[in-house]
Amino acid sequence: MTSPLAHRRSPAIGAGAVLTGAFLFGFNGSMAKVVMQAGITPEQLTFFRVLGTAVIAAGVLLATDRSQFRLPRRDIAWFAALGIGGLAIVQWLYSVAISLLPVGVALLFEYTAVVLIALFAWAVFKERVHPRLWGAIVAVLVGLAIVAQVWNSPLSGLGVVAALGAAVAYAFYFLAGERSVAGRPAMAVAFWAGTFATAFWLLLSRWWAIPAGSLGDPVSFGGSLDHIAAPMWVPLLLIVVLGGFAPFTLIFISLRHISATASGILASSEVLFAFAVAWAWLGESLSPGQLIGAAIVLVGIVVAQTARQRKQDEPVPEAFGAGVPPEAP
Numbered sequence: 001m002t003s004p005l006a007h008r009r010s011p012a013i014g015a016g017a018v019l020t021g022a023f024l025f026g027f028n029g030s031m032a033k034v035v036m037q038a039g040i041t042p043e044q045l046t047f048f049r050v051l052g053t054a055v056i057a058a059g060v061l062l063a064t065d066r067s068q069f070r071l072p073r074r075d076i077a078w079f080a081a082l083g084i085g086g087l088a089i090v091q092w093l094y095s096v097a098i099s100l101l102p103v104g105v106a107l108l109f110e111y112t113a114v115v116l117i118a119l120f121a122w123a124v125f126k127e128r129v130h131p132r133l134w135g136a137i138v139a140v141l142v143g144l145a146i147v148a149q150v151w152n153s154p155l156s157g158l159g160v161v162a163a164l165g166a167a168v169a170y171a172f173y174f175l176a177g178e179r180s181v182a183g184r185p186a187m188a189v190a191f192w193a194g195t196f197a198t199a200f201w202l203l204l205s206r207w208w209a210i211p212a213g214s215l216g217d218p219v220s221f222g223g224s225l226d227h228i229a230a231p232m233w234v235p236l237l238l239i240v241v242l243g244g245f246a247p248f249t250l251i252f253i254s255l256r257h258i259s260a261t262a263s264g265i266l267a268s269s270e271v272l273f274a275f276a277v278a279w280a281w282l283g284e285s286l287s288p289g290q291l292i293g294a295a296i297v298l299v300g301i302v303v304a305q306t307a308r309q310r311k312q313d314e315p316v317p318e319a320f321g322a323g324v325p326p327e328a329p
Helices: 004-008 011-037 042-064 073-100 103-110 113-123 132-148 157-180 186-204 233-254 260-267 269-282 288-305
Strands: 218-220 229-231
Touching: 011 042, 011 073, 011 103, 011 218, 011 233, 011 260, 011 269, 042 073, 042 186, 042 233, 073 103, 073 157, 073 186, 103 132, 103 157, 103 269, 103 288, 113 132, 113 157, 113 288, 132 288, 186 233, 229 233, 233 260, 260 269, 269 288
Parallel strands: none
Antiparallel strands: 218 229
């Protein structure tokens, strides 16, 4: 007999949710670049993002499940690691990367986290992996070499290092969440990770150095939207809500309707959306050869999404399903 839950599953809703979330994440990169070009530092932008995520998640928990505000002592260290070592660092390094690299290129490097996750699960957790993982790794490395044009080095070295560092932090964030805090609702994960990340950046971001009243100063959206201007707080709010909290929630909603692997593969479309938005908005483009390299990387990422093989009796945590990062940048 089919369970009642199965009747409520809708692959169309799941796919629509994750694709919408991926588009919002891809759109966020260009918006963040505009804000940083207007004078907000990567550290300050990261502080506002994690603070906004924690505040919104707290509001949801106040209305739905206040018990999640009680954190057992045994979980404090894990959430601190998740928030600081993962969320705080990955968003900062991603902000640094897109300030120096085209948005889509930075995201390509960061999405190598998918490969790192599978490798780490194989080497450290002794999980079985499908042999196709090794082909995926070769594809990703070759594709990245073409995108970066290593024979010519047109990209910022610091930007590439920041993007690869973000990939490592992203993989850590995923694995820490999957192994340690998967039993909590998504909003609780967002709240506690965001809270610890906010505490980390509270002093290091130098948010107080932002000139008084500058959040109300008009900021041009630049590129093809140069004729549009709004107070600085408007794009910041869009980044927090539409570039962080909303897509985070949508990707978890997708897991109610489709498998984690399917959601992860669809979430990889974030890279395509980021390229498209940055091209249409900021005029960022790649050469034909780089586009071929980007396509090779995406193929490798999609293949790597399906490489982890769990034992039949090993449950897959609902909130951190195999292949789906808890939150993209």
